[in-house]
Amino acid sequence: MRSDTTGFWTPVALSADLPAGTVIPARMAAGTIALWRSQTGHIAASADRCPHRGMSLSHGFVRGEVLSCIYHGWSYGRAGNCLRIPAHPGLTPPDAIRVVTHDVRDTGGIVWVASGIPAGDPPDLDGFTPLRSLTADADRAALALAAGAQADEDGRLVTNIAGQDLCLLLADQPEGRTLIHVLVRSGSDAAARIAASRSVERLRRMAESASHKGGVQ
Amino acid sequence: MKLYDYILSPSCYKVRLMAALAGIKLDLRAVDFHPGLEHRGPDLLSLNPAGSIPILEDGDLVLTESSAMLAYIASLSAPEWLGRASAMETAREQQWLAFSSRLTATLGGARLHEMLLRPGDIAALQAGGVASLRELEAGLVEQRLAGQAFLVTDRPTIADIACFPYVALAPDGGVSLDPYPAIRLWSRAIRSLKGFIEMPGIHRLHELKPEPHLEQDEA
Ligand SMILES: N[C@H](CCC(=O)N[C@@H](CS)C(=O)NCC(=O)O)C(=O)O
Numbered sequence: 224m225r226s227d228t229t230g231f232w233t234p235v236a237l238s239a240d241l242p243a244g245t246v247i248p249a250r251m252a253a254g255t256i257a258l259w260r261s262q263t264g265h266i267a268a269s270a271d272r273c274p275h276r277g278m279s280l281s282h283g284f285v286r287g288e289v290l291s292c293i294y295h296g297w298s299y300g301r302a303g304n305c306l307r308i309p310a311h312p313g314l315t316p317p318d319a320i321r322v323v324t325h326d327v328r329d330t331g332g333i334v335w336v337a338s339g340i341p342a343g344d345p346p347d348l349d350g351f352t353p354l355r356s357l358t359a360d361a362d363r364a365a366l367a368l369a370a371g372a373q374a375d376e377d378g379r380l381v382t383n384i385a386g387q388d389l390c391l392l393l394a395d396q397p398e399g400r401t402l403i404h405v406l407v408r409s410g411s412d413a414a415a416r417i418a419a420s421r422s423v424e425r426l427r428r429m430a431e432s433a434s435h436k437g438g439v440q
Numbered sequence: 441m442k443l444y445d446y447i448l449s450p451s452c453y454k455v456r457l458m459a460a461l462a463g464i465k466l467d468l469r470a471v472d473f474h475p476g477l478e479h480r481g482p483d484l485l486s487l488n489p490a491g492s493i494p495i496l497e498d499g500d501l502v503l504t505e506s507s508a509m510l511a512y513i514a515s516l517s518a519p520e521w522l523g524r525a526s527a528m529e530t531a532r533e534q535q536w537l538a539f540s541s542r543l544t545a546t547l548g549g550a551r552l553h554e555m556l557l558r559p560g561d562i563a564a565l566q567a568g569g570v571a572s573l574r575e576l577e578a579g580l581v582e583q584r585l586a587g588q589a590f591l592v593t594d595r596p597t598i599a600d601i602a603c604f605p606y607v608a609l610a611p612d613g614g615v616s617l618d619p620y621p622a623i624r625l626w627s628r629a630i631r632s633l634k635g636f637i638e639m640p641g642i643h644r645l646h647e648l649k650p651e652p653h654l655e656q657d658e659a
């Protein structure tokens with residue numbers, strides 16, 4: 224865990240897993256957020272609660288450049304301001320109606336969300352390319368033990384499994400779970416990528432059985 | 441072609457969905473599955489001694505396994521929904537069709553427990569559901585790495601239809617779909633297919649529906 228108090232970037236999803244015109248839930252240690260990408264490719268992150276009646280905005284949908292709530296259709300822009308209330312089509316929603324938003328970056332094929340005010344940019348991935356994300360019902364320590372390597376303060380763990388370099392970006396989740404973004408050396412071919420995916424499944428199984436709670440997540 | 445059907449049954453929905461995608465019209469016969477347990481009464485047991493639905497009747501043919509129904513409907517009028525281009529496709533299709541019965545047993549069992557209060561070991565059903573979802577996710581990740589968006593090849597087949605409903609309804613059984621990005625993309629791809637039909641709890645992509653209030657400018 225980082226010791227600086229200004230803020231840090233959490234890797235929440237692979238860019239490829241959030242195509243244009245979609246919204247997904249992303250879990251941060253502090254709670255769930257709604258992560259979405261507009262039709263023209265702009266990314267945004269907001270609290271996962273609609274200010275109207277509390278519906279999860281990650282259950283909503285993206286049309287054009289706005290995120291709409293599935294419940295009564297209130298729509299929000301990237302800056303979090305409410306743009307439209309379908310039950311009152313003539314009304315321009317007051318500026319006071321808004322959702323909390325988070326600073327978000329899309330770099331290196333990873334979507335990063337800010338907690339607090341990070342001092343710099345998200346970390347560089349030094350020649351690694353994202354492969355897939357998966358969740359383990361095991362904490363960082365159990366994953367480090369299974370991988371035979373420790374994560375650095377950014378949650379980045381580099382290991383070598385069966386002759387292949389893998390970089391795992393670890394993000395803590397509620398209830399002792401860990402979100403793992405798997406990265407392989409840029410330029411790895413399809414066979415190497417499939418092998419990496421299988422290696423990490425195996426690593427997760429080892430970490431979970433060491434934590435005596437395999438398969439609950 | 442007559443389908444003994446229950447609107448809230450994911451297994452029956454597989455057959456309705458495949459028929460819609462294939463452009464076949466089904467003669468639907470509603471079964472009082474809940475609370476009447478009509479599928480366990482003498483008339484339906486004489487059609488299907490296993491006491492389950494769906495049941496598909498076409499002339500003398502009586503089918504009681506949804507995977508067989510999907511294969512029948514596709515063979516009749518939508519052969520492009522069969523993965524038959526290579527030994528590999530045939531094998532993968534059979535693999536996922538057989539796998540789909542594990543989704544029924546685990547996620548379907550958890551859903552019956554939570555929605556219809558059927559007795560059962562809910563923790564074991566949910567754990568089995570999670571294990572199945574992880575297996576599906578891994579399979580879809582590997583397919584994507586090979587440039588293919590669906591379970592068998594780069595177009596949807598009956599194997600996708602066989603797996604889709606119980607997965608989409610997993611949250612009804614208390615199993616979250618949040619940790620599975622590949623499943624999420626696959627589910628979106630299925631829900632945006634031309635000819636896709638809904639069932640309660642499984643919706644077409646909302647953003648593909650027409651904007652409800654066109655009179656007001658977006659900004
Ligand atoms: N024969 C299997 C079984 C399908 C199945 O499990 N159907 C459920 C309804 S969704 C059922 O009839 N269960 C019997 C019961 O719960 O009494 C299939 O066609 O896929």
Ligand code: FES
Pocket residue numbers: 273274275276277278292293294295296297
């Ligand atoms: S709860 Fe979101 S619009 Fe009503």
